[in-house]
Amino acid sequence: MPGMRDIANMWRNVREIDLRPIRESALQPVKLALVGATGAGRHTLANQMRHDPSRPQTQTQTPVLITDLASPGKATSADLIVIVVDATSTTTSQEQALAEKWMDTGKRVMVFVNKIDLAAEGQVMDDWQNWQVDRMVYGSALDPASLLSQFVPAVMDLLPDQHLALGRQFPLFRIAIARELINETCFSNAAYAFSTGLAEVVPALDIPLNIADMVVLSKAQAFLVYKLGLSLGLSTRWQDYVTEFGSVVGSGFLWRQLARQLVGLIPVWGIVPKVGVSYAGTYVVGHTILQWYLTGRHITGKQMRELYAHAFENGKAF
Template identity: 35%
Template sequence: MYLIDTTKVKDMPGWNGLNIAWNTLREINVEDIRKEAELPLTIVCAGASEVCQSIARRLEQGTQRYGQTGPSPIHLVSLTTIIPDELRHADLVIIGLDRNVRLSARELTVIEHLATLNLPTVVVVWGMVLPADAGPLHPRVAHARLLVVPDPDSPDTNRQLAEAILDRLPASLHLAAARRLPGLRSVVAQQLISSVSFTNASYVLATALPEQIPILTLPFAAADTLVLTKNQAMLVYRLALAYGAPPDIRERLFEVLPVIGGAFIWRQLARTLVGLIPVWGVVPRVAIAYAGTYTTGVAAWRWFAEGEIVNREQLQAIGREALALGKAQAADLVAKARNAGNQHIGRWKRFGQNFLQKWRRKKAR
């Protein structure tokens, strides 16, 4: 990680570039995003005391710039005293089990009762290796996500735990969960960056062909840039909230524009160059949309996570990685689009053939 004095960075974007970005960003209504980040959240962890305490500690602690925002949403309860019906309003239930602790009849009954509530559930088994021929979960808890942790001290454990929880927690609560639980933030950030990058790439693919018509090129390109930039701006704001930053959008944007301004300008310049490529340039354009958004997201992520300002060389390295990912995504998207187009063409051909056959039979009568 490199901490760079912003007064000494020679590659900062010019004021005109920042002013254009700011004028675009300030038009966005972020109230809905802010409300999403402040949604109430209740996570109940029941089971072996040491396992649940370890899970809570891993989720609540982090080394980021911003600590936990608000009280912890995790409630530790005992399987022997819990009343399952009182958990009907929980957003997520974590059942923490220790392979060395045998469950009592009462605890097994409670788990079965919890299963009937059909709440989003993660079953974490501490210190156990799952046999290779292990079958599916018991039907009563088939809706749950099973996470078996052979070695709790493994460096991958925290990430695996975060991924399992986010897999079952409703997507509408991911932002609020990351804001209040630092242990979820890096995984949420990765998911946000990938999702918005894919969205922007898909959007460019949908608008790429109309832009090849000369008379439509200018208006479509302008709308294209506006949509991509706004999506990137909303990504940056979500990353800020996910990492516990104060929700004032104006302060967050002024804070981060020197960091992401280069990424915005890099994306715009790259798209301008690729826009000169004729129809066969659809794949590069889609790749650029993905890569530009990814680069912007990673630059903002590093800033909100650790206060790191990426310099020009780092930005180029991120851009190369992002472009490689973008090319793969673009090739996949274009292939799927062509396949869908061929299916539509096939259906129309069959429709035309059937219509022609019916018309010929009717005429022969």
């Protein structure tokens, strides 16, 4: 039967698990090709992908294959081919022919219609609605908000198994990928808590989880911390996360804080509060890492309380 020592030694337990596949996945090069005519915005788009709008000082030098319409063969080795089209262009027959050719050979092809703010009204639907590609996205390479709302989700959908590497190598995708990782782990932990039935109160912490639950959930949180760090471009050494976040993950600290913050929110012990606590604990851990990436500081006590309350309500809804 697991005990409190198992929680205190959580990082040691994680260390014994082979983290190499996760690390190698994050370090695997993501090959993106931007193909288009001169002036379509290929270089602008490539530059935007290497920056994080949330941290303007963050920039990578990740190589992107940028080629013109005269040398399309260079793009065939890419994981994803992005055809960049100028929305103001009078003809796109060459780009459409390339798209059809690549689609016929099984390549993943996306079209980014750039400079959409400059296009004539009605031009978009008339010119591009019949293209047969994996995804058609409209926006402006000069507008980070446009890229985050349209371009980023589309690329993530087309590269579902490369998110850690995509975020690590291209900062534009980092926040979206981090939030996805946090949400997935929150729901996974909440589902686990729900599947294990009614809660048992841990006397030492006064929360509706048993020790076995806490070991499983804390281990999942530790993996989340490592994956977040990799996708956000932080250290590949798991030991560095022990130093920075060991007091939050893999100790009774988080669970005690949860108990204090959730007093009055839990009417009776049972499945609902157990799921809420599981969800909230994971949510707070994930956002602790995200906050540290964005600001270089840990979240404050007030921010933690707000996160707990918000996350617990989401967990109950689950």
